[in-house]
Amino acid sequence: MIELIGIEKHYRLKNGGRKVVLDNIDAVFPKGRNIGILGLNGSGKSTMIRIIGGAERPNAGRVKKTVSVSWPLGFAPSFSGSLTGTENLRFVARIYDHDIDEVTEFVRDFAELGRYMDEPINTYSSGMRAKLAFGLSMAMDFQVYLIDETLSVGDAAFQAKSKRVFEERAARSSLIVASHHISVMQDYCHAAGVLHDGKFTMFDDLESANEFYTDYIAERAA
């Protein structure tokens, strides 16, 4: 289970003011349920995901975790461009105390990058980088995966494979998916919450979440 208690996050603006991104958020992500975080661009989805993962600290409040949580998958990979794919894997395997050979073997097999595994990352296309990052996170066996924005990495075949792996994992891993559109969640999530004006409202099913979200957008547009 992951519990957010009174999470607050704000950023200082250039003009001296502050923008409140997360305003006193309480939320519970129970074990075994895949949950979506719906919100417009700039609503604080990424910030929330980063705070859950521990990549960023809240200005107030705390996160209680009883499960192992992945780093936020999606954008901004932590790879070093001058290192090869294999070298980057080794670093991550080391800091998570995983067997380097097993991880390398798994990713070699999963990401289908062939000889590129031993080329520097800055020769990769963005799709290849994403495959490497995704394969690596799958090799780590986290109890909760944090996914920022997208699950659609690579071509159709790779996507099918990713989906299959997630389904196999469903028994022991769950997902928290942030996106600005419900469609990303429909394949995977049991429930979703909506992030709006710094507040987070949780719903028991996707339909009610989507209804609330659609109304919220219409209201803003009006």
Add this chain to the structure above:
Amino acid sequence: MDFSLPSKLARQLEMFGRVVHALVLREARTRHGSTRIGYAWALVEPAIQLCVLWFFFELLGRRVPINASMPAFLLTGIFPYLAWRSASIRGATAVESNAPLMVHSQVQPVSIVTARVLLEMTSTLVIFLVFVVMLRLFGNEPLSSWTDEPLNLLGAFGAMSLLAFGFAMFNAGMARIIRFWPEVIRLSARVLFFTSGVFYTMESLPPQARAVILLNPLSHMIEWIRSAALPGFESDHYSILYVLGWAVWLTFCGLFMDWMLRLSGHAEAPG
């Protein structure tokens, strides 16, 4: 009674060690970019400093102020200075340049700085040893010119590492608060090259100037290392406690800043 470490602390220490180890290996590969010129520069820079200072000594008709050869005298000043400088600058830029790695919650500013200092100290020591061996082979500088009091020299190197860690931690904290801090350090490094006794001894200074120069812990460090390394030199102008005091105080300030920034939820990088 259970005298073992509380298991939570033991786990945290184990994880810290693991992360630092991984960071050292990673930094060793990325430290100088992908080219080998960077590694060569690490050897060439002290050589250039040695040659330039040697040249000026000859030009001005000055002699080594103590009973030691020119390279032994100058290198025992150049290397502590370079160790201090690289730890300070690399410390100041540590968090910013590794910010992307902090998506992994176990990678923290303290582990990043520790890894960098370990790497800088090790490579400074290795390059120093390369110089010692080269000077033995091509300059007939006997190994005994460097090993007056081996244990004291080891102690001095340990203190040097602690001082470097203190400066690195302090600068890392300052750079997270003040963006242009690395520039301040680069500038002060230029000044400190002339005010730390790299190419003179404390004894050779007039007392008033000496008192000012000795406020700088690096001056103490260089005197200490020279005293321990060079058979023909013994100084009583340095204080071990002064060096250690600075090391502890800087480390404390650095950790305190880190703690404050963590509590307040400081954002490391825009985005």
